[in-house]
Amino acid sequence: MARVAIVGGGIAGLSAAYELTQRKIPFILYEASTRLGGIIETTREEGFVMECGPDGWVSEKPWARELCIELGLEEDLIPSNDTERVTYVLRDGTLHAIPSGMRMMVPTDLEALRESKLFSPSAIAAYEQEPQRAQELKDYAESHMAEDESVASFVRRHFGEEVTRTIAAPLLAGVFGGDVERLSAQSVMPQFLAMERTHGSLILGLRERSRPDAKAIFTTLRSGLGTLIDAMTSALPEESIRLQSCVDKIEREGDFWKICAGDASETFDAIFLATPVHRTRSLLASVDAEAAQLLAIGASSAVIVGFGFNAEQAKSFSVPQGFGFLVPPGEEGSDLLAATFSDQKYAGRVPEDGRALRAFFGGNAGERLQGESDGWLIALAKKQLGDVLGCELPDAALTIVRRWPLSLPQYEVGHADRMRRLNERLNVLPGLTLLGNAYRGVGLPDLIRDGREAARQIS
Numbered sequence: 119m120a121r122v123a124i125v126g127g128g129i130a131g132l133s134a135a136y137e138l139t140q141r142k143i144p145f146i147l148y149e150a151s152t153r154l155g156g157i158i159e160t161t162r163e164e165g166f167v168m169e170c171g172p173d174g175w176v177s178e179k180p181w182a183r184e185l186c187i188e189l190g191l192e193e194d195l196i197p198s199n200d201t202e203r204v205t206y207v208l209r210d211g212t213l214h215a216i217p218s219g220m221r222m223m224v225p226t227d228l229e230a231l232r233e234s235k236l237f238s239p240s241a242i243a244a245y246e247q248e249p250q251r252a253q254e255l256k257d258y259a260e261s262h263m264a265e266d267e268s269v270a271s272f273v274r275r276h277f278g279e280e281v282t283r284t285i286a287a288p289l290l291a292g293v294f295g296g297d298v299e300r301l302s303a304q305s306v307m308p309q310f311l312a313m314e315r316t317h318g319s320l321i322l323g324l325r326e327r328s329r330p331d332a333k334a335i336f337t338t339l340r341s342g343l344g345t346l347i348d349a350m351t352s353a354l355p356e357e358s359i360r361l362q363s364c365v366d367k368i369e370r371e372g373d374f375w376k377i378c379a380g381d382a383s384e385t386f387d388a389i390f391l392a393t394p395v396h397r398t399r400s401l402l403a404s405v406d407a408e409a410a411q412l413l414a415i416g417a418s419s420a421v422i423v424g425f426g427f428n429a430e431q432a433k434s435f436s437v438p439q440g441f442g443f444l445v446p447p448g449e450e451g452s453d454l455l456a457a458t459f460s461d462q463k464y465a466g467r468v469p470e471d472g473r474a475l476r477a478f479f480g481g482n483a484g485e486r487l488q489g490e491s492d493g494w495l496i497a498l499a500k501k502q503l504g505d506v507l508g509c510e511l512p513d514a515a516l517t518i519v520r521r522w523p524l525s526l527p528q529y530e531v532g533h534a535d536r537m538r539r540l541n542e543r544l545n546v547l548p549g550l551t552l553l554g555n556a557y558r559g560v561g562l563p564d565l566i567r568d569g570r571e572a573a574r575q576i577s
């Protein structure tokens with residue numbers, strides 16, 4: 119029976135390991151750090167449940183939920199508090215609510231849009247005109263079908279510059295860490311491209327699709343996503359897991375793959391590289407220069423600073439209703455990309471009357487701040503959150519700081535074509551599979567689906 123090596127114990131590698139275990143296929147999972155889960159990590163202390171990386175997933179995609187149910191975690195699944203759902207955009211130092219009924223940057227409720235203070239009259243006029251331009255937009259889509267373009271160019275065509283800057287840029291930077299001028303519309307918003315081809319207008323397309331959807335927009339685990347990692351880990355054979363085993367080199371030996379980690383080496387029939395893309399690229403460089411070249415995919419870095427305030431501390435400030443806010447690039451005086459009002463987004467995050475806030479630095483600031491000390495980052499996050507909330511934040515009962523360097527790969531224009539060429543190239547390297555967030559989706563459900571699918575293919 120095939121013996122498989124998995125390199126990298128984030129959610130991608132773990133999902134593959136879990137599925138191989140289900141299928142009784144022997145494997146070794148190499149993880150460089152002291153723990154499994156990669157970017158997924160939950161801190162639980164004094165009644166706080168603080169996520170250090172992702173805090174949930176998009177409910178529409180079923181694969182994370184399915185896995186949780188399989189692992190017996192159904193009771194722990196909770197929806198986001200959608201009755202409280204408001205997201206704000208920081209503009210000129212003030213928080214403006216994103217109008218209700220927005221699906222990313224596309225409105226389903228033009229009345230709510232007209233009442234919103236987020237957009238200027240000319241941006242609202244651009245929204246109102248978009249349905250009337252349906253035929254022109256459809257003709258454009260038909261004549262440029264095969265071409266990829268940037269998210270900025272796509273959004274600009276429909277709604278103009280202000281919408282692109284104010285809402286599309288921070289929304290997408292939060293998920294893909296990238297610059298909308300470079301992100302691929304084909305790869306990061308295929309659903310809107312399909313809508314453009316069918317309806318021309320995205321507003322009309324959404325109206326057509328709009329049906330009452332009972333699902334909350336996000337789902338998570340009440341006890342934190344760390345529980346998913348723990349449950350997956352418990353399902354794996356202990357002897358298959360090698361922590362603190364950094365793979366430095368991989369080699370092709372006839373039909374086999376040799377893995378070198380420190381002084382030890384072993385051979386396998388198949389190998390899943392589930393490392394961040396820059397590591398995957400360096401591991402592949404000596405095996406296949408062409409594949410490595412195709413992996414020259416940029417990634418941006420993030421810094422997360424989370425605060426848990428107990429009831430006493432939380433008395434000294436207030437937070438507007440909602441899930442948090444986004445900061446468009448170029449907003450003066452703020453290095454933040456986004457902030458989450460964690461206790462309002464999900465139940466069970468704080469002890470009674472407590473509060474949890476999370477600051478997310480990404481883009482240029484995410485890069486620049488990687489080398490700063492914890493103390494400095496905490497002070498910066500506190501000051502910048504306080505400035506937005508109009509108060510001085512007290513010292514918190516719980517504070518976490520996490521640096522996630524090169525964690526958000528950028529799906530740039532041409533990404534789909536690059537993936538097609540990469541897959542062709544991988545055909546000459548039988549037994550090798552690339553997993554992780556640089557290829558076919560960045561969200562947890564996509565990575566779980568992909569990891570499990572790779573294991574099924576082996577069997």
Ligand SMILES: Cc1cc2nc3c(=O)[nH]c(=O)nc-3n(C[C@H](O)[C@H](O)[C@H](O)COP(=O)(O)OP(=O)(O)OC[C@H]3O[C@@H](n4cnc5c(N)ncnc54)[C@H](O)[C@@H]3O)c2cc1C
Nearest residue numbers: 126128129130150156157172173364365554555560561562
């Ligand atoms: C701040 C932040 C917030 C996010 N929020 C969300 C969210 O709310 N919802 C969502 O769906 N997605 C979110 N994402 C995206 C999602 O978290 C990631 O795409 C996902 O966790 C990546 O998983 P992975 O397994 O591909 O990589 P990783 O989690 O990076 O795991 C890779 C593993 O490989 C190991 N490794 C590296 N090199 C070696 C080596 N040479 N040998 C052995 N092991 C090695 C690393 O130690 C690591 O454990 C967020 C991402 C970030 C950065």
